[in-house]
Amino acid sequence: MTAADAAQAAAAAGAGGQGDGAAGATSGGPRGGGCRTSSRLERVLREGHFAVTCEIGPPQSSKSEGILKHASVLKDYSDGQNLTDNQTAIVRLCSLAAAVHVIRAGGEPIMQMTARDRNRIAIQSDILGAASLGVRNILCLAGDHQTFGNHPGARNVHDIDSLQMVQMVRAMRDEKKFQCGDQIKSHEPRMFVGAAANPFGDPFEFRVRRLAKKIAAGAEFIQTQCIFDMDRFEKWMRMVRDEGLDEKVFILAGITPVKSDKALKYIRTVPGMKVPDELIKRMEGAADKKAEGVNIAVEMIQRLKEMKGVHGVHIMAIAWESIVPEIVERAGLYPRPEVEVEEPAEAEVAVG
Amino acid sequence: MIVAEPKPISEVAELVRDSNHLLIVGCGECVTVCQVGGEKEVEVLASALRIMWKKDGRKGTIDTQTIVRQCEPEYVAELAKKVKEADCVLSLGCGVGVQFIAEAYPDKWVVPGLNTSFGGGTVQAGVWEERCGFCGDCILHLTGGICPIIRCSKSILNGPCGGSQDGHCELDKDIPCAWQLIYDRLKGLGRLDLLDAVQPPKDWTASRDGGPRKFVKEEAMIE
Numbered sequence: 001m002t003a004a005d006a007a008q009a010a011a012a013a014g015a016g017g018q019g020d021g022a023a024g025a026t027s028g029g030p031r032g033g034g035c036r037t038s039s040r041l042e043r044v045l046r047e048g049h050f051a052v053t054c055e056i057g058p059p060q061s062s063k064s065e066g067i068l069k070h071a072s073v074l075k076d077y078s079d080g081q082n083l084t085d086n087q088t089a090i091v092r093l094c095s096l097a098a099a100v101h102v103i104r105a106g107g108e109p110i111m112q113m114t115a116r117d118r119n120r121i122a123i124q125s126d127i128l129g130a131a132s133l134g135v136r137n138i139l140c141l142a143g144d145h146q147t148f149g150n151h152p153g154a155r156n157v158h159d160i161d162s163l164q165m166v167q168m169v170r171a172m173r174d175e176k177k178f179q180c181g182d183q184i185k186s187h188e189p190r191m192f193v194g195a196a197a198n199p200f201g202d203p204f205e206f207r208v209r210r211l212a213k214k215i216a217a218g219a220e221f222i223q224t225q226c227i228f229d230m231d232r233f234e235k236w237m238r239m240v241r242d243e244g245l246d247e248k249v250f251i252l253a254g255i256t257p258v259k260s261d262k263a264l265k266y267i268r269t270v271p272g273m274k275v276p277d278e279l280i281k282r283m284e285g286a287a288d289k290k291a292e293g294v295n296i297a298v299e300m301i302q303r304l305k306e307m308k309g310v311h312g313v314h315i316m317a318i319a320w321e322s323i324v325p326e327i328v329e330r331a332g333l334y335p336r337p338e339v340e341v342e343e344p345a346e347a348e349v350a351v352g
Numbered sequence: 353m354i355v356a357e358p359k360p361i362s363e364v365a366e367l368v369r370d371s372n373h374l375l376i377v378g379c380g381e382c383v384t385v386c387q388v389g390g391e392k393e394v395e396v397l398a399s400a401l402r403i404m405w406k407k408d409g410r411k412g413t414i415d416t417q418t419i420v421r422q423c424e425p426e427y428v429a430e431l432a433k434k435v436k437e438a439d440c441v442l443s444l445g446c447g448v449g450v451q452f453i454a455e456a457y458p459d460k461w462v463v464p465g466l467n468t469s470f471g472g473g474t475v476q477a478g479v480w481e482e483r484c485g486f487c488g489d490c491i492l493h494l495t496g497g498i499c500p501i502i503r504c505s506k507s508i509l510n511g512p513c514g515g516s517q518d519g520h521c522e523l524d525k526d527i528p529c530a531w532q533l534i535y536d537r538l539k540g541l542g543r544l545d546l547l548d549a550v551q552p553p554k555d556w557t558a559s560r561d562g563g564p565r566k567f568v569k570e571e572a573m574i575e
Contacts, residue, residue, distance in 0.1 A: 142506050164552065
């Protein structure tokens with residue numbers, strides 16, 4: 001059985017007992033087709049533009065200024081801004097509130113949600129709350145293990161996994177059902193549903209098959225782990241195309257600009273990351289390492305723009321959000337397309 | 353079996369600080385097998401505490417008894433005579449044993465000498481490893497006999513997560529990725545098709561947090 005068959009089989013089998021499996025069955029070709037949400041990101045992707053998303057890391061305090069500042073700039077250089085959910089298990093301003101700050105600044109938030117800290121009750125509750133405040137995109141994740149963060153003694157939750165979260169959010173939207181099967185009588189949350197994929201994790205040969213499972217569960221867009229090993233990414237993309245998965249889901253390739261060879265050497269030690277020697281050598285030899293980091297990011301985006309099946313890039317400039325506009329401009333991705341988004345029929349709370 | 357580890361001797365000494373007539377109780381089951389609460393360990397601990405007490409100028413008595421199983425009332429009843437003479441009972445049983453002794457002797461102070469750790473087995477002499485999380489709803493037939501609930505650090509049912517690399521869990525190079533193990537085994541058995549179905553959210557009602565779980569086998573009951 002191929003991965004594509006697997007996706008179909010899983011969908012046909014009811015995608016794990018969620019209703020009639022509509023979520024999986026309607027994962028829908030990336031291009032064309034109507035939008036199912038009033039997400040601007042969804043519109044950009046369905047109209048066939050090469051999308052740009054980026055990442056804003058909320059602060060370890062209740063100060064919102066940084067988020068507002070970054071969002072007010074990045075909204076013009078990207079089609080969506082991810083708000084990380086206590087990344088590396090360090091307590092930060094929550095992704096839902098951060099997403100609302102982004103809306104206040106005129107941006108398009110992609111709320112990240114991990115299964116580490118919340119059970120299915122809390123996740124669904126947060127999704128209802130986020131939708132009521134105008135959030136239209138969600139990225140469903142497992143979450144970094146708590147022992148990496150600043151509360152290693154915390155108990156993790158993992159009531160559901162990221163794939164099951166995708167399935168749940170799709171069922172809330174398309175079947176108007178809570179995970180338990182109860183009907184959402186009105187105002188179902190209409191999120192454009194994303195998931196992550198790591199082409200650099202193992203077992204490599206299963207990675208594409210698992211992507212097919214995520215699509216079967218209902219993932220509509222994928223943001224990948226940051227790419228440093230472009231050859232391996234190309235190999236992964238070939239496998240993705242062989243299974244026809246790029247026709248079923250939007251793939252945004254992850255890019256992280258780095259400021260030094262030291263940063264690359266550290267990233268190399270992070271589980272699930274691969275950094276080739278040549279890249280480290282190139283950074284070591286650079287006189288202006290920051291500038292070289294930007295050059296590398298721009299070159300990688302150029303390559304990704306030409307790669308069949310890649311529908312956009314996701315720029316994760318960790319603690320370096322201010323560099324994103326330069327990268328986007330130099331990669332020839334500025335200005336961003338202007339798209340018409342249908343406002344939700346029912347009046348919802350406007351923020352700001 | 354239930355695998356337990358000894359509490360540090362300093363902590364144990366503190367737990368029995370106010371005792372003048374201590375009874376240390378061993379158990380002949382799991383904790384004997386994992387060599388932390390059997391007859392031998394009970395005697396070793398008694399000797400160590402006697403030396404500590406003597407050094408501190410204390411004049412208490414320390415008695416010992418090891419029973420077949422601390423998790424069955426009929427064996428716990430065998431402790432009656434010695435418990436009566438003691439002012440404190442230190443159990444080297446698992447958490448179940450400590451509680452069964454406390455339930456059987458409501459007027460006696462009972463303290464644990466072990467930290468009860470997990471359901472596991474012997475992987476090599478002197479090494480025990482977890483295998484079961486007692487979730488109450490076994491799915492090992494779907495995962496090639498390898499439990500993702502307890503062996504995956506995120507209990508993922510549709511794994512592996514993005515942190516799996518070179519067969520290791522993202523937590524530590526010494527922790528094998530459960531999903532790599534599952535993948536390898538199912539591949540070897542020609543049953544990778546089992547991994548294609550999206551596993552639905554688990555029903556945790558058979559697991560903890562519904563009060564103590566109870567199992568009743570009527571034909572085993574005595575009127």
